[in-house]
Amino acid sequence: MASQQEVKLYGSWRSGFSRRVVIALKLRGMPYGFVEEDTQNKSADLLKYNPVHQKIPVLVHNGKPIAESQIILEYIDETWPGYPLLPQEPYDRAMARFWAKFIDDKCLKSVVKASWGPVDEQEKAFEEVQENLSFLEEEIQGKKFFGGERVGFVDIVGNVIGYYLGAIEEALGQEMLTKEKHPCLYEWAHEYTSCNIIKENHPPRDRSVDYFRPQIQASRASN
Template sequence: MAEVKLFGNWGSPFSCRIEIALKLKGVEYEFIEEDVYNDNKSPLLLKYNPVHKKIPVLLHNGKPICESVVILEYIDETWEGPSILPKDPYERAMARFWTRFLEEKCFPAMKQASWSTGEEQEKAKEEATELLKILEGTLSGKKFFGGDSIGIVDIVANFIAHWFIILQEITGLELLTQEKFPKLGQWLDDYLSCSIIKENLPPKDKLTASFQARIQAATTSK
């Protein structure tokens, strides 16, 4: 059997993406927990990802693959099982386009809206709202971003489904609601009701406590 190891962190949406993909494919792996928040990264992580020095890193037969979206594509091309990317070249290109949109546009804006304050936060909220409107439009007539089954765009969007929703509850931010975005709201329900997704997301109470501690630390340091 191929040796597969994943260097990640229990609360990271990025390493969670990889766990979901491996579970969808039925690949057995060893999870190696990294302490990424206290600048206490292991020598092995620094060895296998010397460029970015961050998680996730997938180690397959001793060979490291870095960057979560790159790893997702590698998993899809390496192992049999449900397809993560579409087979059709055009649909595959579109899936890559939307993963970039999530990575480069949505994630930074939603992160900024969650963690900033004042005028900076208001600007980020406006930007995030416009980006969510675009995502809402892509779901017309579809259960998931990739169609009838979970694909790479859904997996990359996992930070919206779990992490961002929890942050909204903690901070009182009402950016993504069922009333404002009914299609995204339905996607959330369908995505989170999938057993593999549900079983591999960080526990809500543990993630909530982690976020609250970070908010408290940020407030104290001001």
């Protein structure tokens, strides 16, 4: 079994990708050290450990770095015993990876485009957000969490919808996920953010809003 010693996470308090890894480590009961990175002035260690993308998060286990949040989650799931993140059945595992990839490749990108993108493209981007949320709405129907009765891999990746989207909406002054349009997904977001381990390991909502608001305002002013 792999050693549980010398685990460090290079990340940032405001990064949803970093928070994914924090949540997974907390669920797993893994002790670790957190290194707060300034993404505008990246440390020599970060550049050494992730020379390809030069981004957070990076998990360093016994001196060996693993980059990219979803890959890190799978590494955590495979390396240490405890709370399972991915399902046991191969098909269910494949579907979890599919939806996690969908969240990052489709949902998150459309939210970013609708919030920070060119003004003349935002209406179309909002339509894309609604379409993508509708796919998640259909997938979550009849389930408490994407992983079933408790938080799993897709739920953790979905923190960009479950937690961060609300802060972005408040900073933007416009709703995207509503109880009327996506009732099951809306309820899932409430369940997710109500979990103690989630509440305890995400930044306060107002702090996130204060971070996003000037970014969005600056982006819109430049467009």
